[in-house]
Amino acid sequence: MFDNISxxxxxxxxxxxxxxxxxxxxxxxxxxxxxxxxxVVNFAxxxxxxxxxxxxxxxxxxxxINYWGALVLAPIVVALFGLVTEKLVLKPLQNLDHxxxxxxxxxxxxxxxxxxxxxxxxxGLPYPSPLPGGVNLGFMFMPWYRLWVVVFSxxxxxxxxxxxxxxxxxxxxxxxxxxxQMVEAFGINVPRMVTLTYGFGVGLAALSGVMAAPVYQVSPxxxxxxxxxxxxxxxIGGMGSIIGAVLTGYLLGFLEGLTKVFYPEAANMxxxxxxxxxxxxxxxGLFAGSEKSR
Amino acid sequence: xTNDTAPLLSVQNLCAWYAESQALHGMTFDLRQGELLTxxxxxxxxxTTTLRSIMGMLRKRQGSIxxxxxxxxxxxxxxxxxxxxxxxxxxxxxFASLSVKENLSLPPVLQPGGMSDEALLDAFPNLRxxxxxxxxxxxGGEQQMLAIARILRTGSRVLLLDEPSExxxxxxxxxxxxxxxxxxxxxxxxxxxxxxLRFARSVADRHVVVENGxxxxxxxxxxxxxxxxxxxxxxxx
Numbered sequence: 001m002f003d004n005i006s007x008x009x010x011x012x013x014x015x016x017x018x019x020x021x022x023x024x025x026x027x028x029x030x031x032x033x034x035x036x037x038x039x040v041v042n043f044a045x046x047x048x049x050x051x052x053x054x055x056x057x058x059x060x061x062x063x064x065i066n067y068w069g070a071l072v073l074a075p076i077v078v079a080l081f082g083l084v085t086e087k088l089v090l091k092p093l094q095n096l097d098h099x100x101x102x103x104x105x106x107x108x109x110x111x112x113x114x115x116x117x118x119x120x121x122x123x124g125l126p127y128p129s130p131l132p133g134g135v136n137l138g139f140m141f142m143p144w145y146r147l148w149v150v151v152f153s154x155x156x157x158x159x160x161x162x163x164x165x166x167x168x169x170x171x172x173x174x175x176x177x178x179x180x181q182m183v184e185a186f187g188i189n190v191p192r193m194v195t196l197t198y199g200f201g202v203g204l205a206a207l208s209g210v211m212a213a214p215v216y217q218v219s220p221x222x223x224x225x226x227x228x229x230x231x232x233x234x235x236i237g238g239m240g241s242i243i244g245a246v247l248t249g250y251l252l253g254f255l256e257g258l259t260k261v262f263y264p265e266a267a268n269m270x271x272x273x274x275x276x277x278x279x280x281x282x283x284x285g286l287f288a289g290s291e292k293s294r
Numbered sequence: 295x296t297n298d299t300a301p302l303l304s305v306q307n308l309c310a311w312y313a314e315s316q317a318l319h320g321m322t323f324d325l326r327q328g329e330l331l332t333x334x335x336x337x338x339x340x341x342t343t344t345l346r347s348i349m350g351m352l353r354k355r356q357g358s359i360x361x362x363x364x365x366x367x368x369x370x371x372x373x374x375x376x377x378x379x380x381x382x383x384x385x386x387x388x389f390a391s392l393s394v395k396e397n398l399s400l401p402p403v404l405q406p407g408g409m410s411d412e413a414l415l416d417a418f419p420n421l422r423x424x425x426x427x428x429x430x431x432x433x434g435g436e437q438q439m440l441a442i443a444r445i446l447r448t449g450s451r452v453l454l455l456d457e458p459s460e461x462x463x464x465x466x467x468x469x470x471x472x473x474x475x476x477x478x479x480x481x482x483x484x485x486x487x488x489x490x491l492r493f494a495r496s497v498a499d500r501h502v503v504v505e506n507g508x509x510x511x512x513x514x515x516x517x518x519x520x521x522x523x524x525x526x527x528x529x530x531x
Contacts, residue, residue, distance in 0.1 A: 168399075171392055171396050171399075171400055172400070174389070174391045174392060175389045175391070175392060175400055177391070178389050178390060178391060179387050179389065181351050181371065182383065182387040183400075184370070184371040184372045184375070185349055185351065185371055185372075185375055185380075185381045186372075186375060186380075186400060186401035186402065186445075186448065187372050187375035187376045187401065187402060187404045187448060188372055188402065189372050190372065191370075
């Protein structure tokens with residue numbers, strides 16, 4: 001079985017796994033941050049990721065703003081949309097069961113996806129790579145853009161983790177996760193912090209979307225297709241665990257890549273097999289207890 | 295607007311509800327500048343609810359809470375805190391995900407005179423030794439010290455303390471008592487919820503007796519000593 005596997009095939013699939021893992025990590029991190037502070041299972045995360053890619057496409061095609069400009073602008077635009085969503089949809093539901101938030105955000109996802117599909121159709125729209133070409137590593141060809149995606153996502157994940165675990169703002173977020181009323185009694189405007197945190201999580205999703213635009217087709221369904229995997233990542237890592245979400249994102253990306261090499265038929269389901277085992281043997285998540293907040 | 299005779303904090307006809315269940319039925323009392331006042335009463339009388347209502351932590355409230363002449367009844371919790379009232383809850387609310395040092399430095403300085411981390415660690419040497427530990431690894435007494443030390447960071451001069459002696463060994467209760475007396479000497483105004491009568495007697499100027507969500511008596515410590523039988527009837531002991 002292993003005799004036919006070349007180093008090129010293995011390295012190529014691992015690279016794809018790493019790229020996918022980068023997106024899984026960034027998306028699941030945003031989801032974990034939102035869940036950790038707000039107890040909201042943000043089903044609109046995939047749609048917000050798709051919106052990031054679409055805004056980048058619109059900026060390029062209608063305003064001539066290139067990828068690097070979109071990398072800054074699109075997350076801001078989509079985060080503003082997230083702030084409005086939080087105010088209008090999530091705030092009225094904040095004292096109700098998780099299920100209400102989940103259903104409300106799922107509705108938002110369906111509406112956004114439907115509107116984009118109605119306006120731009122279902123077929124994907126191409127987005128040019130801002131970093132064409134690549135480097136020959138001998139055993140494989142490494143496109144520059146994919147290298148950029150891996151490095152930038154690592155930096156973003158590390159930066160976000162440092163922000164939450166090692167800054168004063170992060171202390172507020174972790175404390176508000178435990179006892180929001182007590183943090184408010186210290187004079188901190190927790191409702192505003194919650195709104196901004198949602199905006200930040202949405203901005204991260206949009207940033208992932210901009211980065212995904214040159215790799216995948218920009219299409220209305222790009223969010224919904226990745227969303228179910230992202231939820232599996234968050235469940236396996238431990239709901240609300242940021243470091244768990246990031247590490248599980250990369251691990252599952254690799255695992256998918258390896259499965260494509262050794263048993264391609266199982267590649268699409270391996271994540272869910274892991275999730276079932278995690279739920280049975282580590283229901284709080286693989287990384288529960290591995291960070292301060294656990 | 296304040297003067298020496300006007301109360302610093304005036305609670306008038308305060309009513310409060312947990313969902314549809316009414317917990318306070320018209321609490322009325324005043325807290326004067328520099329005073330240490332206790333709220334005493336049986337379990338469920340409404341003492342903790344009174345503190346939480348003053349802090350705006352109950353959504354449904356009616357009546358009046360005036361602080362330095364300003365009405366607070368419609369204010370949000372963080373707005374009330376920023377005006378100079380700090381709250382230390384009965385369960386101490388030490389954050390499990392934060393270290394002792396992080397717990398201590400969590401509250402922002404809201405008023406002039408808020409203590410720095412270093413000043414607090416000097417004042418509470420036990421906490422300095424445990425600064426790197428997670429907050430919930432401390433003993434009950436250390437957690438209580440941390441909970442009180444933490445609110446001193448804010449610079450608030452009015453402290454609402456909910457049963458700081460609860461569940462602590464007698465020797466630790468003495469330490470907490472000494473700390474509270476020190477705070478009073480430093481000019482803090484303190485509203486203290488306490489079930490331990492001896493402890494309350496040892497630190498406070500006046501005692502407000504609470505029953506069924508309303509004030510039924512106000513006693514000085516001398517009156518408390520003189521008519522202990524009446525007080526014990528109130529407390530059901």
